[in-house]
Amino acid sequence: MEKETYIKFVIPAVVVLVAIIGITILSGLASDNPDGFEWAVFDFAGVAEPECGFPGIFSFLGEGPLVDVLTGAVGIVIVLFIGLLIFKVTSRKE
Secondary structure, X not given: OXXXXXXXXXXXXXXXXXXXXXXHHHHHHOOOOOOXXXXXXXXXXXXXOOOOOOOOOOHHHOOXXXXXXXXXXXXXXXXXXXXXXXXXXXXXXX
């Protein structure tokens, strides 16, 4: 395998792997508590939290830390893939 072809496949794979490991580690740091604005509006002011009509793409998986990690990793991979497609479409070919 040529060096250029090797780099084209290894670098994106390493980036995706680092992103998945990062989201796995950082997901444990996420807080279940709302931020200050949400607290002020929902609890202090007595405004009811709005109900969402769309449950989400992965709602069939339920809730939990493993689902959070899985959906976060899938989201990162999708965003990286879309970014790669945009880069390939907009880059100049010589």
